Amino acid sequence: MGEAKSAGDWQTWRVLIIGLLVVAALIGGALIARALVASTPAAEESGRPADALAQSADECVVCHRSATPGIIEQYAISTMAAAEVRCTDCHQVEADYPGAVEHEGVYVLGSPTTAKCQRCHSAEVAQFYSSRHSLPAYVAYAGTQGLSPEHLAMYAAIPEGSFAPDKSRNALFAIEGPELTEFACETCHSVGDPAVDGSVGQCQKCHLRHTFSLEQVRKPETCNACHIGPDHPQWEIYQESPHGIAYMTMGHTWNWQAEAGTLTVEDFPAATCALCHFSGFGASGTTHDVGDRLTWYLFAPISERRPGWQDNMVRMQNVCRACHNQNFIADFYQAADQATLAVNDYVIESDRIMKPLKDRGLLTTEPFDEPIDYTYFELWHHWGRTAKFGVWMQGPDYTQWHGVYEVLSDLAELKAMAAEKLAGPREP
Numbered sequence: 001m002g003e004a005k006s007a008g009d010w011q012t013w014r015v016l017i018i019g020l021l022v023v024a025a026l027i028g029g030a031l032i033a034r035a036l037v038a039s040t041p042a043a044e045e046s047g048r049p050a051d052a053l054a055q056s057a058d059e060c061v062v063c064h065r066s067a068t069p070g071i072i073e074q075y076a077i078s079t080m081a082a083a084e085v086r087c088t089d090c091h092q093v094e095a096d097y098p099g100a101v102e103h104e105g106v107y108v109l110g111s112p113t114t115a116k117c118q119r120c121h122s123a124e125v126a127q128f129y130s131s132r133h134s135l136p137a138y139v140a141y142a143g144t145q146g147l148s149p150e151h152l153a154m155y156a157a158i159p160e161g162s163f164a165p166d167k168s169r170n171a172l173f174a175i176e177g178p179e180l181t182e183f184a185c186e187t188c189h190s191v192g193d194p195a196v197d198g199s200v201g202q203c204q205k206c207h208l209r210h211t212f213s214l215e216q217v218r219k220p221e222t223c224n225a226c227h228i229g230p231d232h233p234q235w236e237i238y239q240e241s242p243h244g245i246a247y248m249t250m251g252h253t254w255n256w257q258a259e260a261g262t263l264t265v266e267d268f269p270a271a272t273c274a275l276c277h278f279s280g281f282g283a284s285g286t287t288h289d290v291g292d293r294l295t296w297y298l299f300a301p302i303s304e305r306r307p308g309w310q311d312n313m314v315r316m317q318n319v320c321r322a323c324h325n326q327n328f329i330a331d332f333y334q335a336a337d338q339a340t341l342a343v344n345d346y347v348i349e350s351d352r353i354m355k356p357l358k359d360r361g362l363l364t365t366e367p368f369d370e371p372i373d374y375t376y377f378e379l380w381h382h383w384g385r386t387a388k389f390g391v392w393m394q395g396p397d398y399t400q401w402h403g404v405y406e407v408l409s410d411l412a413e414l415k416a417m418a419a420e421k422l423a424g425p426r427e428p
Helices: 002-038 041-045 059-067 069-076 087-091 114-118 122-129 135-142 149-157 159-163 168-176 185-192 214-218 220-224 234-240 242-253 273-277 309-320 326-359 371-393 396-423
Strands: 101-103 106-108
Touching: 059 069, 059 087, 087 106, 114 122, 135 149, 135 159, 135 168, 135 185, 149 159, 214 220, 214 273, 220 234, 220 273, 234 242, 234 371, 234 396, 273 309, 309 326, 326 371, 326 396, 371 396
Parallel strands: none
Antiparallel strands: 101 106
8 A cells, every 4th residue: 555655646746847847848938939039120120219100190191101101211210200390391381482393282392491491400500501511512613603692791701711712623513514513523512502592501411311310410421421532531531540440340339319419428439520520529519510620721722720720629629538638639739730731831842843834824724634734633632631631530541641642642743744844845
């Protein structure tokens, strides 16, 4: 009897143990499955901003969700949609509004002008109007002909407008012709185009429609759309700078959605284009004037100090001081100032080489019609500017090999070309 009872107890315990193991295995499997599901793209998508238009019965939303669904998808997750800004608030105008087109019984602007943005963002537009991104960008390719008296006065009040050192770019624009420049110069410089309603500029050049994303406008790739290439390679220079390396290796951990005007080193532990030039950071407030913190006209053939450059320098150094001490900043500015003047000297030398040719009428009146015109132009427009940008943005390869080396090479070529012209035509 005793042995039979012991065997029955063991059988009961064995059933219980097996049952517990099965339950544990089921719970473990469920937890693993849940973890796997959480790591799938579908679960990640659940972290996207909420669709503010999901239940919208707005006629524009309903129609365009079918006709142009991408626009609705973009706008639905924007902060403007979340704030209940309607499509008509930006697009709809009166019938007699300049540029208005009839659309489904109302009048709209296909692309809202700066005047429409100004109704809610007046301070930002006023800052933009004072910047190089406004009328100076337009005048750089189209000149001042055709500007209204109001626009001319506005242009003259902008630092770059009163400086206006360079007219040769207009000549190149005219030579290339509208078939090409629509896809070339105009694509970037239209950021400052006058609109038919009298306002200036295109906010959407930087704030891409229709998401108006803080992250998008803050990331250097947005500036890269125009600040790239041989004449102003800021994107390339940034990539090789310590700031750019920090962005490329750690930028995915930064707080791109931080509230504007509140940014600290905890959000951005290294500089970006926006942080240096636009963002409220350290003791400097937010601005939409890209020249507000700059001390030199670096884009010019021979750089000069900007009006109020001391105040500009304070605002830029307020940003620098979030990460660097004042001695470091002062030493850097002193060295960069001297490097800027050294590049100036090279350009002045190129002017001295060209002067006897101009004085003796040995140059044609047409711009860009002989090789010496291109060498003279590229010396400052490409390589001189690149060297200066490389200095201030800390890109050594662009200061050296894409900058000063090319300047010296062009100077040597320019001397040979000038000497040949001064010697006159060779005997047949």
